[in-house]
Amino acid sequence: MLIVASMLFTVVIPLFLYVNMVNSVYNKAASEMERFDHERSTERLSVVAYPVENGSKLDIFVLNGAGILTEVARVWVTEVYNRTITMYDRSNMSASELVISPAGSSTIHGIDVSRFGDVKLLDVKVVTRRGNAFPSFNNPIFVVGNQTLPFNIQLSLYTKDVVFRRNVIVTSVYGNWMYSMYIEIHMPGNKGCNVFSSVGVPDIGWYRVDLYTVSGVLIHTAYAEVTPSVRVPWVYMQADPS
Amino acid sequence: MKRRGVGKKGISPVISGIILMATVIVIGTSVWAFTYSVGSVLQRNYFEETNAEIIKLKERFTVENINFNSSTNQLHVWIYNYGSVTIEIDVYVLRNSTDVGEDLNGTKIPVNEVALKTIQLLQPVETSDILIIEVLTRRNNVVYAEYLVP
Numbered sequence: 001m002l003i004v005a006s007m008l009f010t011v012v013i014p015l016f017l018y019v020n021m022v023n024s025v026y027n028k029a030a031s032e033m034e035r036f037d038h039e040r041s042t043e044r045l046s047v048v049a050y051p052v053e054n055g056s057k058l059d060i061f062v063l064n065g066a067g068i069l070t071e072v073a074r075v076w077v078t079e080v081y082n083r084t085i086t087m088y089d090r091s092n093m094s095a096s097e098l099v100i101s102p103a104g105s106s107t108i109h110g111i112d113v114s115r116f117g118d119v120k121l122l123d124v125k126v127v128t129r130r131g132n133a134f135p136s137f138n139n140p141i142f143v144v145g146n147q148t149l150p151f152n153i154q155l156s157l158y159t160k161d162v163v164f165r166r167n168v169i170v171t172s173v174y175g176n177w178m179y180s181m182y183i184e185i186h187m188p189g190n191k192g193c194n195v196f197s198s199v200g201v202p203d204i205g206w207y208r209v210d211l212y213t214v215s216g217v218l219i220h221t222a223y224a225e226v227t228p229s230v231r232v233p234w235v236y237m238q239a240d241p242s
Numbered sequence: 243m244k245r246r247g248v249g250k251k252g253i254s255p256v257i258s259g260i261i262l263m264a265t266v267i268v269i270g271t272s273v274w275a276f277t278y279s280v281g282s283v284l285q286r287n288y289f290e291e292t293n294a295e296i297i298k299l300k301e302r303f304t305v306e307n308i309n310f311n312s313s314t315n316q317l318h319v320w321i322y323n324y325g326s327v328t329i330e331i332d333v334y335v336l337r338n339s340t341d342v343g344e345d346l347n348g349t350k351i352p353v354n355e356v357a358l359k360t361i362q363l364l365q366p367v368e369t370s371d372i373l374i375i376e377v378l379t380r381r382n383n384v385v386y387a388e389y390l391v392p
Contacts, residue, residue, distance in 0.1 A: 003270035010274070011281040018285050022292045029296045036302075073322075074356070076307055083392060085309045087320070087356070129354065131304045131324035 045134040049124040055143040058111040064100040071129040072098040078123040079116045138194040157195040157239035173206035298381040305387035323351040330380040
């Protein structure tokens, strides 16, 4: 009886307590991972990438639509024509721009895409530290940029054409400056595409932007004002004939 | 005629009591020691098994990006470890359930790191082929990704 009692108190009960303790450690880990998975599933980022500095760099606007803090770990930029992929991480980006508070937003500045050349079709994707990937809403992004004038007008043209050909004429409203350019891209697939182009302009003031088909039909006219405070105004145009 | 044993003295009750007690103590201690050691082994085994399960539970990884280089027939796969333990991975590439490439080096990926695996495909692939990338850890967690060859 004494032996049974001693075994009960020195072996069985400690074993029972130990198993319980180990089980609670397992349950704690399981519950932590469950919470982690839940947090991961609630991450919601809205991403819009757009070219700056004559198309040599990208700025990426990220809106955190979730109720938790989110940290951007990497940005992937794929050049669709050549299938060239570049990864940007903390070593290429400013750390303060990568942490986005709940329901907050941040702009990641200056992603260098000059290595893809002047004319490129880019696919942008943002990956969070929790392993979620969010593509840019306006993928793919066609960028034309080779102007070196001191001011710029950024054109944002949305098209569903597979083969996109347009003429753009930019004229100074109060001056005699004019610039014309031809844009041609071949889309991989038949989805819509955002075509971005940067037009260098020589001075501040009002500019008129006319968009034509190759056969000379005017599709859209827009105006933009370059001011000392807005040195790079944006012009959004529906690029397909109605 | 004398009966055998008659006239000899027996063991005193004290000695017999001591012998009995010693026997009980020895046997009891042996049983207790055996039980204790079995209990210890059970504890250690249970801890090791549970600890392995906890580590397996903490593995999290994803195929973050895939790119195919048609000139070299190589598939580049980036794998991100977003869990809380280091993982060791093997990668298989399947087309129509057939293995067309693999990397079985058991590459270690530390926490919050990305690893690039370059896999030489054994058969040529064509545009619009669908490749299934299977990433298997040494702890038997698995992640699949699909890739449409551009």
